[in-house]
Amino acid sequence: MRPSSILLALSAAVGAIAHQVEVPAEVPRNIEDFKAKHPTSDPRNAARGLSSRSGPLRTRWTMPTTAALYLPKDSLYMIGKPLDLTFLDDVQIHWDGEVKFTNDTPYWQEHAFAHPFQNSLMFWKWGGRDVKIYGDGVLNGNGQRWWNEFAGLEILDPTNTYLRPILFYGENLTNFEMEGIHEKDSPCWTNFIVTSKNVAFRDVMCTAESNNATALPKNSDFFDSLNIEDLTVERVWVNVGDDCFSPKSNATNVHVDTMYCNGTHGQSMGSLGQYAGEMSFVQDVVIENVWLLNGQHGARLKTWAGPDIGYGFIDNVTFRNFWQANNEYSAFIDSCYFNINSSTCADYPSKMNITNILFENFTGYTSGKYGTAVAKLTCSTNPDAVCENIEFRNFTVKSPCATDAEGEDAKPIIICDGIKGGIGMDCIPAASDEAKAALKKKCSVPLAEIDPPF
Ligand SMILES: *[C@@H]1O[C@H](CO)[C@@H](O)[C@H](O)[C@H]1NC(C)=O
Ligand SMILES: *[C@@H]1O[C@H](CO)[C@@H](O)[C@H](O)[C@H]1NC(C)=O
Ligand SMILES: *[C@@H]1O[C@H](CO)[C@@H](O)[C@H](O)[C@H]1NC(C)=O
Ligand SMILES: *[C@@H]1O[C@H](CO)[C@@H](O)[C@H](O)[C@H]1NC(C)=O
Ligand SMILES: *[C@@H]1O[C@H](CO)[C@@H](O)[C@H](O)[C@H]1NC(C)=O
Numbered sequence: 332m333r334p335s336s337i338l339l340a341l342s343a344a345v346g347a348i349a350h351q352v353e354v355p356a357e358v359p360r361n362i363e364d365f366k367a368k369h370p371t372s373d374p375r376n377a378a379r380g381l382s383s384r385s386g387p388l389r390t391r392w393t394m395p396t397t398a399a400l401y402l403p404k405d406s407l408y409m410i411g412k413p414l415d416l417t418f419l420d421d422v423q424i425h426w427d428g429e430v431k432f433t434n435d436t437p438y439w440q441e442h443a444f445a446h447p448f449q450n451s452l453m454f455w456k457w458g459g460r461d462v463k464i465y466g467d468g469v470l471n472g473n474g475q476r477w478w479n480e481f482a483g484l485e486i487l488d489p490t491n492t493y494l495r496p497i498l499f500y501g502e503n504l505t506n507f508e509m510e511g512i513h514e515k516d517s518p519c520w521t522n523f524i525v526t527s528k529n530v531a532f533r534d535v536m537c538t539a540e541s542n543n544a545t546a547l548p549k550n551s552d553f554f555d556s557l558n559i560e561d562l563t564v565e566r567v568w569v570n571v572g573d574d575c576f577s578p579k580s581n582a583t584n585v586h587v588d589t590m591y592c593n594g595t596h597g598q599s600m601g602s603l604g605q606y607a608g609e610m611s612f613v614q615d616v617v618i619e620n621v622w623l624l625n626g627q628h629g630a631r632l633k634t635w636a637g638p639d640i641g642y643g644f645i646d647n648v649t650f651r652n653f654w655q656a657n658n659e660y661s662a663f664i665d666s667c668y669f670n671i672n673s674s675t676c677a678d679y680p681s682k683m684n685i686t687n688i689l690f691e692n693f694t695g696y697t698s699g700k701y702g703t704a705v706a707k708l709t710c711s712t713n714p715d716a717v718c719e720n721i722e723f724r725n726f727t728v729k730s731p732c733a734t735d736a737e738g739e740d741a742k743p744i745i746i747c748d749g750i751k752g753g754i755g756m757d758c759i760p761a762a763s764d765e766a767k768a769a770l771k772k773k774c775s776v777p778l779a780e781i782d783p784p785f
């Protein structure tokens with residue numbers, strides 16, 4: 332195998348960084364390489380499912396509750412009407428073809444299913460027991476027209492009326508697996524799983540790529556959830572413009588292992604605590620072996636502040652083995668979400684407890700947007716919201732601005748406020764002169780690309 336390295340045409344001033352980062356050869360370079368490295372892995376199960384069941388359901392989308400369905404390679408299934416599949420019981424879908432939604436944006440805004448959380452729309456709904464989707468197929472949200480027409484708008488803007496559907500929505504799923512599928516060009520979030528238990532995504536690819544430079548994909552998170560228990564995400568390739576992974580209210584026992592995230596907003600817990608008076612929590616989460624390139628943040632916890640918010644907690648979350656290149660903050664606790672200024676945040680601080688959070692073995696480098704500050708942990712100033720046992724272990728993320736033009740060394744800093752006890756490393760308050768000076772030492776790096784690009 333050819334040697335792998337990051338190609339960074341860095342200026343002389345930051346040249347040292349370019350040689351400090353290496354992506355191991357086993358990390359895939361693109362989607363084809365990802366597929367080759369992580370082939371869909373369950374042919375035995377597939378064969379058993381198909382041989383024991385009867386067959387030619389492929390031209391109809393009205394499924395019996397118990398079924399095996401085959402979508403052959405090179406077949407295209409266009410869906411132009413909302414579809415309710417919430418009655419499933421022991422259904423296996425061998426999905427090698429393509430399922431694509433029409434892009435009749437006015438029709439879908441009028442007729443799609445709706446979920447009250449953040450004003451979501453859905454093309455279809457899946458629910459039931461023992462449902463497995465697997466194969467080399469494509470689930471295509473046909474998002475381009477949606478992104479073009481949405482350009483300039485904000486999903487969380489209270490006056491936004493341009494609502495876009497989620498590509499895959501599940502509710503009341505028990506024992507669900509998606510394996511090998513390419514989820515492509517979702518108009519909005521890619522997966523949204525609600526009130527479900529024992530859910531797994533394996534060897535899935537998720538991309539949202541626009542051909543229009545003034546209308547980039549927005550809010551195309553790979554994964555969101557409400558009320559989920561026992562969730563596994565393994566070996567997933569994501570190239571979208573929003574969160575790579577972001578369980579929202581009420582997630583318990585979550586394990587993410589091996590994710591590649593390019594151009595995303597990071598691995599995010601939440602946002603949480605958005606709705607007035609509502610309790611929400613995320614607990615018992617391990618996210619490990621993650622490669623994050625060219626995105627916004629790395630590992631992030633985001634909780635709402637403001638006059639009408641909820642309350643709850645984030646407890647026992649481990650982010651481990653994170654390699655990052657060209658992201659803003661490599662670790663970020665944001666207790667002033669969403670879009671509020673510091674005085675409003677101080678007047679109405681978040682009511683979420685944040686406890687037992689570990690950031691371990693973080694390597695790589697930031698984008699330089701925040702100068703030599705490589706992480707920022709801002710806990711709530713609310714005396715009733717505890718923020719404790721936040722720990723950094725083996726954290727060596729560098730800033731590309733750490734060596735200034737004069738060749739002077741400026742070590743990366745971590746900003747922290749409101750944490751009870753230390754974090755196991757030096758960290759300084761945002762209001763300190765040292766933090767202010769660090770934030771001013773901005774610099775930039777080119778896109779992190781992997782060599783060879785294939
Ligand atoms: C949830 O799914 C189970 C079967 O797994 C079903 O018995 C139950 O009625 C469903 N609940 C709702 C609220 O749909
Ligand atoms: C690209 O997006 C812009 C909105 O920013 C839209 O006005 C324009 O029509 C789109 N271009 C094409 C070729 O669809
Ligand atoms: C990674 O993301 C950047 C920024 O969005 C994009 O320009 C680049 O093409 C992406 N690379 C891959 C391999 O998808
Ligand atoms: C989360 O759990 C709490 C406590 O059980 C409950 O009050 C709240 O409604 C749940 N949130 C959602 C979004 O279901
Ligand atoms: C923290 O969460 C992990 C992952 O679910 C779990 O294995 C571990 O037992 C939890 N630790 C505590 C103290 O509950």
Ligand SMILES: *[C@@H]1O[C@H](CO)[C@@H](O)[C@H](O)[C@H]1NC(C)=O
Binds near residue numbers: 642643644684715716
């Ligand atoms: C937050 O922590 C405090 C102190 O341990 C506790 O009294 C309170 O119940 C916690 N709040 C939630 C929502 O768990």
Ligand SMILES: *[C@@H]1O[C@H](CO)[C@@H](O)[C@H](O)[C@H]1NC(C)=O
Binds near residue numbers: 620694
């Ligand atoms: C630290 O993380 C990197 C990848 O980000 C991994 O290659 C390395 O094995 C990890 N170290 C340990 C001791 O697990």
Ligand SMILES: *[C@@H]1O[C@H](CO)[C@@H](O)[C@H](O)[C@H]1NC(C)=O
Binds near residue numbers: 672674675
């Ligand atoms: C902060 O936002 C609030 C609410 O939008 C506004 O009333 C206030 O003037 C803002 N304060 C500053 C310092 O910008």
Ligand SMILES: *[C@@H]1O[C@H](CO)[C@@H](O)[C@H](O)[C@H]1NC(C)=O
Binds near residue numbers: 691
């Ligand atoms: C942390 O660093 C120590 C000392 O360099 C090393 O022995 C250990 O394997 C590292 N652990 C992790 C999880 O990176």
